[in-house]
Amino acid sequence: MSAPTRRPRRSRLALAGAAAVLALLTVPAPGAQAAGSAPAPPLTGENLGPDRLPGCAAVVGSMTPRERLAQRLMVGVDAADPAATAATVRTTQVGGVFIGGNATDLLRDQELRAVQAVARIPIAVAVDDEGGRVQRIDELDGSLPSARAMAARMSPDEVHRTAAERADRLLARGVTMNMAPTVDVGEQPAGSVIGDRSFGADAEKVTTFALAFAEGQRERGLFTVLKHFPGHGHANGDSHRGRVSTPPLAELRELDLLPYANLVGPDGPLSSREGRDRTGVMVGHLDVPGLTDDLPTSLTPAAYRLLREDYGFDGLVLTDDLGAMRAVTGRFDLPEAVERALAAGADVALWSTGGEVAPLLDDLEAALAAGRLDAGANDTAVQRVLSAKGVCGRS
Structure with missing residues (x-):
């Protein structure tokens, strides 16, 4: 993509994100690190001292309502069309893009640098690179084993090293967020919706291997996301195809929720400590007796309260796919689903x-003005988004 002939004036927000831009543009290629040496920390102001990043409250306070709402959207893009991806980011200034499917054009030849260049605030670039059936750079950088295979054949230390090496490759291609590891507990058949995407049926084993995977990637500077809260491993179907139910909440607490309790609570190894956000949680589209009523967890306020209050997680929380999973699309169109999820x-x-983002932002602005979206909660969410991207620091 050719550079614009006229350089736009840099805003205060662009300056606030300059440190994070450096991080994205200076990641070494795989193999650049000397053998046996410790990985260099990501090049951000945070690593020069906490005073080098602006406070998130001040950064958010300088943004317009539309800019704040845009940061809360992660839009699927066509990896075969880098120019269209750049156009989407340039015109909407969304907070993140999600790269799915099998195309790899956007992940080649540093195409994502051109996408970052048109963002006034650095965007999160997300993939789901779990391994096995769900991975994105296998055609470019080799295949990653499934979670089940890793747990069966590797030690936690080996999983840690494997995940760190994979993070190097993802970062070198411009990816900043991995929707992995899966912490669903279960022993479904390998090819079922979770199946071999799970590390196993024992919650302690899942916790151990998920921690090894996440820490390996976090240490290299890749943001990780645990999924699918509150637990898809014992659900009675596939939420891609329709509504599914899990065991009652009381049973989930005894097994499926244990990895979250152990990993992301206030004292957990993947928690958000002192505003240092490195791991998020994805909420699935699940019907949970004792928790949900007529809506799946992704649209139910009680599900988010469970994560925030009962399990003490203060980091970034994302929904599962609102645009291609029948558990949501069977009842709601995309604008309504997005508004309900953010309000929840x-x-x-x-x-x-994908699709047109501007009309959806129009609807969200109207919802914010009408009070259907709480202004204070919206600002808090934007602070988490920006902190997760290294743009600012939360106190």
């Missing part, structure tokens, strides 16, 4: 299906 407590609404 999601920081970020994710959808893979």
